[in-house]
Amino acid sequence: MASADQVVIEPSVLYVGTPTYLIATENPDGTANLAAASSYWALGRMLVLGIEVDGQTAANLLVRPDLTVSFPSAPLWRAVARLSDLTGRDPVPAAKAARYRFEPDKFRAAGLTPRASDLVGPPRVAECALAFEARVRRATPGLDGSYLMVEAEVLRVHADRAVLDPTGQHIDPTAWNPLVYAFRHFFERGVEVGWLASSPTAPHPPVLD
Ligand SMILES: Cc1cc2nc3c(=O)[nH]c(=O)nc-3n(C[C@H](O)[C@H](O)[C@H](O)COP(=O)(O)O)c2cc1C
Structure with a gap:
């Protein structure tokens, strides 16, 4: 119901703002696929990723559970955008044919560099200051069948020294600059604007009065 300050709307996009990430998985021929994504949260060491079922990423993860999740910073937004109409799926699924084209080397197409991982097959993105090696522990079909909820355990965290706090053990949130994706x-x-007392990098407890 409309009121003086609010109206009911039906927006086509509900992405209110999540970190952009680049997910690398292993293709059947052993090469790496790279895809842009943003549906993400972390609980402890587990990541929960929302992955569309008709992409090559989902096809790879259901068979080969290794992955990397690399987090671009703001200057890399064009590399992310270059990936936005590419799929590693051949042939391109009918629903994507109007906009997407098949690209077997998405690192090259995006202008990004693969960097070998330690514990998993797929490489991470060298240009990203923060990257996780992970392995799928469970992939659950979404309610409408169009996506998977992928639960992946983080096995290793790679961080540029430039984004660490003085202890070298924590990401300094003031140095780390994730690329945020909001409403496309x-x-x-x-x-x-503030912090929690539980933050390992907080200078002092927050003043909440
Ligand atoms: C900024 C951005 C965010 C995206 N977020 C997601 C996402 O969270 N999950 C997803 O499955 N696809 C997401 N996509 C779409 C995929 O990148 C796209 O479906 C791509 O074809 C997947 O590549 P693949 O078929 O090689 O796996 C996003 C794309 C962009 C550009």
Whole structure:
């Protein structure tokens, strides 16, 4: 119901703002596929990723569970955008044919560099300051059949020294600048407005009064 300050709308996009990530998986021929994604959260060491079923990423993960998740910073937004109409799926699924084309080497197409992982097959993205090696522990079909909820355990974390705090054991949130994807636009992180007392990098407890 409409009121003076709010209206009911039916937007085509509900991506309110999540980190952009690049997910690398292993193709049947052993090469790496790379895809842009944003549906993400982390609980402890587990990642939960929302992955569309008709992509090569989903096809790979259901058979070969190794993956990497690399987090681009804001200057890499064009590399992400270059991936936005590419699929590693051949032939391109009918539903994607109007917009997407098959690309077997998406690292090259995006202008990104594969960097060998330690524990999993797929490489991570060298240009990303933060990257996880992970393995799928469970993939659950979504309610409408169009996506998978992929639960993956993080096996190793790679971080550029430039984004670490002085202890070298924590990401310094003020140095780390994830690329945020909101309503199909890209943003930088923005200014810090506060923190939690539980943060390992907080200078002092937050003042909440
Ligand atoms: C910024 C951005 C965010 C995206 N987020 C997701 C996502 O969270 N999950 C997903 O499955 N696809 C997402 N996509 C779409 C995939 O990148 C696209 O379906 C691509 O074809 C997948 O490649 P693949 O078929 O080689 O796996 C996103 C694309 C862009 C550009």
